[in-house]
Amino acid sequence: MRQSMIRKTVDQLRVVPNLTDYEGERSRFSWAEARSELEDLPRGGFNIAHNAVTRHARGPLRDHVAFRFLSGDSASTLTYGDLEAATNRFANVLAGLGVGRDDVVFVLAGRIPELYLAVLGSLKNGTLVSPLFAAFGPDPIATRMNLGSGTVLVTTTELYERKVAPIRSQVPSLRHVLIVPEAGEPLPAGTSDLTALMAASSDSFDIVATRPQDPALLHFTSGTTGMPKGAVHVHEAVVTHWSTGKYALDLHHDDVYWCTADPGWVTGISYGLIAPLVHGVTSVVDESDFDPERWYGILADQQVSVWYTAPTAIRMLMKAGAELATARPLPDLRLIASVGEPLNPEAVWWGQEVLGLPIHDNWWQTETGGIMIGNTPAFDIKPGSMGRPLPGVEAAIAVRTDDGGIRLLGDATEGELVLRKGWPSMFRGYLNNPDRYAACFVGDWYFTGDLAERDSDGYFWFVGRADDLIKSAGHLIGPFEVESVLMSHPAVAEAGVIGKPDEVAGQVVKAFVSLRQGFTADDALRMDILAHARRKLGATVAPKEVAFLDTLPRTRSGKIMRRLLRARELGLPEGDTSTLEGGGS
Numbered sequence: 396m397r398q399s400m401i402r403k404t405v406d407q408l409r410v411v412p413n414l415t416d417y418e419g420e421r422s423r424f425s426w427a428e429a430r431s432e433l434e435d436l437p438r439g440g441f442n443i444a445h446n447a448v449t450r451h452a453r454g455p456l457r458d459h460v461a462f463r464f465l466s467g468d469s470a471s472t473l474t475y476g477d478l479e480a481a482t483n484r485f486a487n488v489l490a491g492l493g494v495g496r497d498d499v500v501f502v503l504a505g506r507i508p509e510l511y512l513a514v515l516g517s518l519k520n521g522t523l524v525s526p527l528f529a530a531f532g533p534d535p536i537a538t539r540m541n542l543g544s545g546t547v548l549v550t551t552t553e554l555y556e557r558k559v560a561p562i563r564s565q566v567p568s569l570r571h572v573l574i575v576p577e578a579g580e581p582l583p584a585g586t587s588d589l590t591a592l593m594a595a596s597s598d599s600f601d602i603v604a605t606r607p608q609d610p611a612l613l614h615f616t617s618g619t620t621g622m623p624k625g626a627v628h629v630h631e632a633v634v635t636h637w638s639t640g641k642y643a644l645d646l647h648h649d650d651v652y653w654c655t656a657d658p659g660w661v662t663g664i665s666y667g668l669i670a671p672l673v674h675g676v677t678s679v680v681d682e683s684d685f686d687p688e689r690w691y692g693i694l695a696d697q698q699v700s701v702w703y704t705a706p707t708a709i710r711m712l713m714k715a716g717a718e719l720a721t722a723r724p725l726p727d728l729r730l731i732a733s734v735g736e737p738l739n740p741e742a743v744w745w746g747q748e749v750l751g752l753p754i755h756d757n758w759w760q761t762e763t764g765g766i767m768i769g770n771t772p773a774f775d776i777k778p779g780s781m782g783r784p785l786p787g788v789e790a791a792i793a794v795r796t797d798d799g800g801i802r803l804l805g806d807a808t809e810g811e812l813v814l815r816k817g818w819p820s821m822f823r824g825y826l827n828n829p830d831r832y833a834a835c836f837v838g839d840w841y842f843t844g845d846l847a848e849r850d851s852d853g854y855f856w857f858v859g860r861a862d863d864l865i866k867s868a869g870h871l872i873g874p875f876e877v878e879s880v881l882m883s884h885p886a887v888a889e890a891g892v893i894g895k896p897d898e899v900a901g902q903v904v905k906a907f908v909s910l911r912q913g914f915t916a917d918d919a920l921r922m923d924i925l926a927h928a929r930r931k932l933g934a935t936v937a938p939k940e941v942a943f944l945d946t947l948p949r950t951r952s953g954k955i956m957r958r959l960l961r962a963r964e965l966g967l968p969e970g971d972t973s974t975l976e977g978g979g980s
C-alpha cells in the first residue's frame with residue numbers, strides 16, 4: 396500500500412478550515428444538530444429551496460451574488476434576491492399550469508440560468524424535478540422521461556427541435572413543454588414560451604409545505620456498469636449538502652466557488668447548485684465545454700477560491716502540460732477537490748507540484764446524494780486514498796454472508812464498502828425498481844457495489860467496482876492499483892484495465908492506454924510500459940498485454956467504461972450506450 400503523504404498543518408493554510416479536529420468533530424456531530432443549522436418553512440415543513448435561496452434573500456445576503464453565469468465572452472450575475480424573485484416566478488408558472496406534487500418536471504438544457512431557476516422553482520412548488528444531460532440523444536431522453544412519467548419538460552428551442560420533437564409522441568405523460576426561446580425564432584408547435592410566462596407571473600410565492608421525507612430530486616446514475624438507474628432523493632438531503640459543503644469543500648461566505656460538473660449529473664446539482672447556495676457563496680457556472688486554456692482563464696479571472704472538479708478533467712489538464720497550468724498565477728485558489736472515479740496518486744501529486752495545491756479526492760455516488768468519504772483541508776493526504784468518512788458518516792468494509800447477512804471486516808482487508816443508514820441524502824428508491832433497491836441493504840447497512848480497503852489510520856482506499864474486479868490465477872486484482880501504476884509511466888495519460896479470459900489463469904490483465912502528447916505508440920513503448928508495470932506490480936498482477944487507444948471510452952460524466960473495453964475485446968454486445976461520450980446525440 397502506498398505510504399507517502401502530503402502533510403498538512405492548519406497554519407500553512409490561508410483560511411482556517413471549518414474542520415480542524417477530525418476526531419472531535421466526528422464524535423460531537425449529530426444529524427439533528429446539523430439539521431438545526433437550517434430552517435423550517437415559516438408555517439411548517441422543510442424545503443431545499445427555502446434553505447438554498449429564500450432564507451438568504453430575506454437576510455443580509457440579499458444583494459450578494461449567488462451565480463455568475465459565463466457564456467462565451469459574456470457574463471451575467473444573479474444575486475440571492477434576484478434568484479428568489481426568479482424562482483418564485485417559475486414556481487408560479489408551474490402552479491398556474493396546475494402542476495403540483497404528483498407531477499414530475501424534467502429539465503433538458505445546457506448550463507443556462509433557466510435550468511437552475513427551473514430546478515429551484517420546482518422544489519419550491521413541491522414538484523419532483525430531474526435535470527437531464529443536454530448531450531443525450533432522443534432515445535435516452537425518452538427512456539428517462541418515461542421511467543419518471545415526466546409531465547413537464549423545460550428545454551430550449553434548439554434542443555426541443557433536435558431531440559424532443561422526434562420522440563414527443565412516445566412520451567404520453569408529457570403535458571407541458573416550456574421553452575426558453577431563442578431571440579427571433581418562432582416557438583415550436585405544441586410548446587409554451589417560458590420567458591413570457593415567467594414575465595407575466597408574480598415574483599412572490601409561498602413555498603409548498605413539503606415534508607423532509609418528500610421526494611425532491613430524481614438523478615440518473617452514470618451507466619458505467621450497466622443500464623442507468625433513477626435514484627430518488629428527498630428534501631432533507633440538503634442537510635448533507637450543508638454539512639459536506641462545510642467539511643469537505645470548506646465553504647466560507649466570501650468564497651468564489653466553481654463546480655465544473657454538469658447539472659445533468661448528481662454532482663452538478665448537489666454541489667453545483669444546492670451546497671454553495673446553502674452556504675451563501677458565489678458560484679461560477681460556465682456554459683462552454685472543457686478547454687484547458689479557458690479553464691485556467693476562469694480560475695484566474697473569476698478569482699475562484701474553491702474548485703470542485705473530476706479526475707477526467709484533471710487528467711486532461713495534465714495532458715495539456717504544466718506550462719499552460721502555470722502561465723497565469725492563481726493566488727485566490729485555496730482548495731481543489733475531485734469526485735467521480737478514482738483519483739490516481741499521480742494526479743494528486745500533479746496538483747501539489749504544478750498548482751501548489753494537492754487535489755482532495757472524495758468518494759460518493761448518485762445513490763448517496765452527497766460526499767461520504769473525503770480528504771479535507773485539515774488532515775494529511777495519502778495520495779491514492781479517498782480519505783476518511785466525514786462527520787455523520789459511518790463507513791465500513793464488509794462481505795455478504797451466505798445466509799443473507801453481513802460480516803464486517805477489519806483493517807487492511809479488501810471487501811465491499813458499506814455505509815450505515817441514516818444520512819439525510821441517502822436515496823429513497825430506484826425508480827420503478829423496488830427489488831433492486833431492497834437488495835442494496837442488509838439490516839442497517841447499505842452496500843455500495845464498490846470494493847475498498849481501510850488502513851489502520853482510518854483512510855479508505857478504492858480497489859475497484861465489484862463488477863470490474865479481475866480474478867487471475869487465484870488472485871483478486873483491483874483495476875485501480877494497476878491503472879495507477881500505468882499512469883505513473885511518463886508516456887501514459889489514461890489507463891483502463893480489464894480481465895481477459897485465459898485458459899490457464901482464468902483471467903489475465905489487459906491494459907488499454909492513451910498516451911501523453913509527444914509519445915508514439917510503437918512496440919518499444921509497449922514493452923517499456925509492460926516492463927514498468929511488472930517491476931512495480933509483480934508478474935501476477937501486471938498486465939500481460941497493452942493496447943494503445945487514442946482515447947478511452949468514457950461516460951458523458953467522464954468515467955472510464957471498462958465494461959465497453961471488455962465487450963469490445965471479447966466481441967460481446969455493448970449494452971446500454973446512452974451515456975457514452977461521443978455516442979449519438
Ligand code: ATP
Pocket residue numbers: 616617618619620621622623624733734735736737738756757758759760761762781843844845857860952954
Ligand atoms: P452506474 O451505477 O450506472 O454503473 P456509476 O456508478 O458510475 O454508474 P455514479 O453514481 O455517477 O454512477 O458514480 C458513482 C461511482 O463512481 C462510485 O460508486 C464509484 O465506483 C465511482 N467513484 C466516485 N468517486 C470515486 C472516488 N473518489 N474514487 C473511486 N471511485 C469513485
Ligand code: MG
Pocket residue numbers: 616760844
Ligand atoms: Mg453506480
